[in-house]
Amino acid sequence: MTQKRRRAIQGATIRDVAASAGVSPMTVSRVINKDPGVRATTRAQVEAAIKELRYAPSAAARSLAGSTPCRVGLLYDNPSTSYLNEFLVGALDASSHTGAQVMVEKCIDTESADVALAKLLQAGVDGLILPPPLCEFAQVHKQVRLSGKPTVAVAAGRPLTGIATIRIDNEAAAHDMTRHLLQLGHRRFGFIKGHPNQISSEQRLNGFLAAVKDAGIRRTAVRIEQGYFTYRSGLKAAEKLLSGKPRPTAIFAANDDMASAAMSLAHRLGLDVPADVSIVGFDDTPMASAIWPSLTTVHQPIADMARMAMDLLLEEIRRKRHHDSNQPGQLLQPYRIIIRESSGPAPV
């Protein structure tokens, strides 16, 4: 070997990790690819070395060598810009770690979902990631199943057959949030529903209704308005709720965008939040802590869920490749109630 090794600007390689962990490159490769046949202790050592060396597999090498799925299609159509923001950060991050090439397509309605999906499939994606609300459209499911491509649905309302999902327990979260309002003494409620095309909308409403019922509140003290997860729809719904007599002392919106709209309207009507009316949301997008007063809401780990979606998808692709016919993974993530400034004691 008269030639010396070319520059090492590339950072750590699989060989460095192997040396550091005291195993062969082959074993490192197995860990990266989540091969189950690696002893737990070995895996831990390798993972530690990966972390320490900040090792990121080379996408080029993996795809050259042949195994890695390199293309992941991400199809989105999300009305909430802040939700999407979080999601993309997670997706981009996962893409950089896994070396997968994420191909993004946006669509505006169900019609264009068809076209966009076809486009992704033609580009040769190995699998698909569907953020809400696309992940809940029956038509999209059908097309996805037809394509035979492994798919992960994020924040789907419930487990889906043949499609992996990552979600939280929307009903329990809404129930907990409502209990928070009840504990503050609220007895007259307004609820702004999410888009009817998403199961989670229904689940959030159900959690709310169950908690209210458990507390012995009569249905007449509860007003429900339809929203569509957008700021604008929240504005309309809040208008109806706040002009009703008697006025609710607390409004629970099924996402942060609508809660924020409700707050804006309350201000325009000269109401103080939370002295006159408490307003709470759902998702804990960055907007929740940006606005004033800051929003009490349900925290959903959106970026993490996007990251996990990528990992789960790569796993599914491999499973399918090995003709493993188990049901796709179904991950349930934890949520948290975040109490900020927009909720307070009910006015006397």
Next chain:
Amino acid sequence: MTQKRRRAIQGATIRDVAASAGVSPMTVSRVINKDPGVRATTRAQVEAAIKELRYAPSAAARSLAGSTPCRVGLLYDNPSTSYLNEFLVGALDASSHTGAQVMVEKCIDTESADVALAKLLQAGVDGLILPPPLCEFAQVHKQVRLSGKPTVAVAAGRPLTGIATIRIDNEAAAHDMTRHLLQLGHRRFGFIKGHPNQISSEQRLNGFLAAVKDAGIRRTAVRIEQGYFTYRSGLKAAEKLLSGKPRPTAIFAANDDMASAAMSLAHRLGLDVPADVSIVGFDDTPMASAIWPSLTTVHQPIADMARMAMDLLLEEIRRKRHHDSNQPGQLLQPYRIIIRESSGPAPV
């Protein structure tokens, strides 16, 4: 060789072309890379073979072998969630088209910018993309220059030596927007400045002041408050502006987040937008069309700028590799004034 060659889904390889043209793979490589040192007749033979075999070089192999840059670091620290959203969509898209691996790091302040940058460099990125405001921090510039990595600054205030930039003419845009307000009859103005750590803040202010001055408006009819590009800072600034006597009839905020905050406050004070006060922003983030009334603002092609940043960066990396010492590219993008509902005739 007991092992047989793996599937040939890839189509023709450089070896096939070489064999067909009766030369070595090396010569084919030279032709592909437009190396001038190849005899014309040889080149012609190779090109014919390439055509005949429909040969397309493998991106993965090229990048592995060393010619194509594969890793791009994206360091961000942006207070505006909607701006970032747009930016990431563009970055993710460009990443999928170029096949480059984008490694994302977030930092919270200048201190952590140091750490985050070091992290990216250690991960072996070939170049860096800096969205605002990082692209304007002197300390970040210094560190970037020290690293010697090709870098593209997006939406920097002005051309930077040694760093490629993509930007719009902030001053001209602010000037145009102010003319729009003047044409509507406004004569008393409030202006919410952007973060002082960004040159564009100053430029937007300057454009505004120049237009106001050109129109013969006295400085006493103009109130300027400091903001920091965040919703919260916009709220504070708007509070000062709207409580002043006489009240301005138009407020120009240096970005959409602050404009949106000003609108929220105006509503809280019982003012109608635009009947009592016109409010305009800058950036045209998705928020601008989400809120109500929708926001008149300056459209900046954020996602496109992120996409171009990626292309420009790959070019810079190649330039640097060939020791081409020209000044890095400086791209100026067009802007547009988008007139929506939040601006109207001055109250009489």
Next chain:
DNA sequence: CTGAAAGCGCTTACAG
């Protein structure tokens, strides 16, 4: 002006 050798960082296929 052209080519033979070595290697990029990873994986598949095989062996133990």
Next chain:
DNA sequence: CTGAAAGCGCTTACAG
């Protein structure tokens, strides 16, 4: 459960 060998398709560095 783990590893040694061969190879993915291309390029850099060297030699002629």
